[in-house]
Amino acid sequence: xxxxxxxxxxxxxxxxxxLTVKCTYSVSGNPYLFWYVQYPNRGLQFxxxxxxxxxxxxxxxxxxxxxxxxxxxxxxxKPSALVSDSALYFCAVRVYDQTGANNLFFGTGTRxxxxx
Amino acid sequence: xxxxxxxxxxxxxxTGRQVTLxxxxxxxxxxxxxxxxxxGHGLRxxxxxxxxxxxxxxxxxxxxSVSRSNTEDLPLTLESAASSQTSVYFCAxxxxxxxxxxTQYFGPGTRxxxx
Numbered sequence: 573x574x575x576x577x578x579x580x581x582x583x584x585x586x587x588x589x590x591l592t593v594k595c596t597y598s599v600s601g602n603p604y605l606f607w608y609v610q611y612p613n614r615g616l617q618f619x620x621x622x623x624x625x626x627x628x629x630x631x632x633x634x635x636x637x638x639x640x641x642x643x644x645x646x647x648x649x650k651p652s653a654l655v656s657d658s659a660l661y662f663c664a665v666r667v668y669d670q671t672g673a674n675n676l677f678f679g680t681g682t683r684x685x686x687x688x
Numbered sequence: 689x690x691x692x693x694x695x696x697x698x699x700x701x702x703t704g705r706q707v708t709l710x711x712x713x714x715x716x717x718x719x720x721x722x723x724x725x726x727x728g729h730g731l732r733x734x735x736x737x738x739x740x741x742x743x744x745x746x747x748x749x750x751x752x753s754v755s756r757s758n759t760e761d762l763p764l765t766l767e768s769a770a771s772s773q774t775s776v777y778f779c780a781x782x783x784x785x786x787x788x789x790x791t792q793y794f795g796p797g798t799r800x801x802x803x
Contacts, residue, residue: 608794613796615796616731616780621791662730662731664731675733676721678723678732680728681730
């Protein structure tokens with residue numbers, strides 16, 4: 573069965589330092605991977621996605637993610653964290669299921685806090 | 689600008705009542721989705737639709753129903769609200785093709801409390 577895991581419920585990082593939010597996946601077939609961010613009392617906003625091609629994907633707000641097939645990971649990164657990056661981050665994977673549907677499966681989320 | 693809206697943003701209801709949450713998108717997207725967000729579970733899919741008159745059950749569909757009579761709207765109905773359905777509900781939409789690679793866009797959410 574397909575799944576996605578975010579092993580850290582909470583990540584704290586100092587402003588200006590690099591940040592990493594981890595995501596691992598388990599799917600049969602090719603994975604299509606997404607990162608979303610949720611600010612307080614808001615809906616999810618799309619950050620970036622990996623479909624195929626270059627393993628390093630660049631997205632909104634200076635975020636990037638590296639697809640690693642051998643480690644089945646898709647970690648979100650940013651070279652220099654901002655206080656405004658503090659939010660809840662979700663990794664998601666899309667696969668076909670046995671009915672032919674192709675929906676998103678979300679991780680449980682990681683709360684990122686950037687400390688001034 | 690095109691957008692996706694949800695109403696109401698907050699709702700308090702009593703156990704056993706029927707509740708309908710509205711979702712409206714102006715992107716003309718074929719695909720629409722309803723999720724619930726609970727602590728420790730992330731987002732879980734309730735129902736989805738790939739076009740007018742098409743509806744499908746997701747991972748946690750028991751106690752919920754949807755109907756798709758036009759492209760813009762996918763209302764979510766709780767037939768008889770239960771306390772276990774207290775949650776934050778998100779609607780999302782995406783373009784039709786190619787379905788595996790397209791991006792879902794989310795509404796602002798509805799916080800539902802069932803007393």
